[in-house]
Amino acid sequence: MKVLVTYYSKSGNTAAMAKVLSGALEQRGAEVVQKEAGQTTPEDLLSADAVAVGSPDYFSYVAGQVKTLFDEALSEKSKLSGKPGGCFSSHGGGARIKEPFEHLVEAVGLKLVAPCVLSHDAPAGKTVDELHSLAAALCDAAG
Ligand SMILES: Cc1cc2nc3c(=O)[nH]c(=O)nc-3n(C[C@H](O)[C@H](O)[C@H](O)COP(=O)(O)O)c2cc1C
Numbered sequence: 438m439k440v441l442v443t444y445y446s447k448s449g450n451t452a453a454m455a456k457v458l459s460g461a462l463e464q465r466g467a468e469v470v471q472k473e474a475g476q477t478t479p480e481d482l483l484s485a486d487a488v489a490v491g492s493p494d495y496f497s498y499v500a501g502q503v504k505t506l507f508d509e510a511l512s513e514k515s516k517l518s519g520k521p522g523g524c525f526s527s528h529g530g531g532a533r534i535k536e537p538f539e540h541l542v543e544a545v546g547l548k549l550v551a552p553c554v555l556s557h558d559a560p561a562g563k564t565v566d567e568l569h570s571l572a573a574a575l576c577d578a579a580g
Pocket residue numbers: 445446447448449450451452492493494495496497498527528529530531532533557558559
């Protein structure tokens with residue numbers, strides 16, 4: 438099972454979340470493809486069995502690179518329909534990104550398998566557990 442973990446990170450916190458998530462996916466036997474959002478194409482989403490998208494909280498929304506990926510993926514909505522998806526975000530204390538991020542995942546046809554995982558700065562403690570839960574949900578849904 439191939440899982441795409443695509444994300445944008447400027448100061449490393451979201452990248453640290455991607456690393457924890459990818460490690461948890463690999464522990465469950467998944468083949469993980471990690472890509473920066475700006476280097477990710479809709480074809481990358483189509484070729485994966487499950488997709489996780491990460492972004493810092495920028496003004497209570499996703500970063501521009503991640504928004505562009507969703508903009509481009511919309512044209513493939515019918516083919517992405519029902520594919521297991523998840524999202525994760527690092528924030529500076531606001532964390533209002535959750536609902537808009539989850540909406541974007543579903544708007545391109547992905548099936549959200551777990552709530553968006555939120556981390557105040559770098560992941561630790563409960564957030565690490567939640568990333569492991571997201572990995573489990575993605576693997577279970579992708580079969
Ligand atoms: C342009 C910009 C906008 C931001 N807006 C928010 C915000 O609205 N709410 C919030 O909680 N944090 C906000 N932050 C803080 C980042 O989400 C936080 O530092 C995050 O951990 C950065 O992730 P990264 O290390 O992966 O780049 C903002 C940071 C930047 C640079």
